[in-house]
Amino acid sequence: MYHINSISLNSDDETYLSADDLRINLWHLDSTTECYNVVDIKPVNMEELTEVITAAKFHPQHCNYFVYSSSKGTIRLCDMRLKLSATNMLRCSKSPKIRRQNPSSRR
Secondary structure, three states: OOOOOEEEEOOOOOEEEEEOOOEEEEEEOOEEEEEEEEEEOOOOOHHHOOOOEEEEEEOOOOOOEEEEEEOOOOEEEEEOOOOOOOOOOOEEEEOOOOOOOOHHHOO
């Protein structure tokens, strides 16, 4: 069991996300005993764990979108309308890598 690191209410005012280190769950406000696992990054072998979920948040207007960040510095945009497979619960787009420039090389 892991500690919840974020909770985000959906714009539909009926559902919310809870995120811990390895999973993001979708809950309905009327049911506190059931939830749907929408993101699961737990590896089969915990020794292979390379990142954890740091936060999750719904889009403020579009109830099917949410983002989550990881300890590797990535941000993923997820659309709950698009399901790929049972192992990849949702289609999530990874943020492009941002290249840091040395301030002295900007001339």
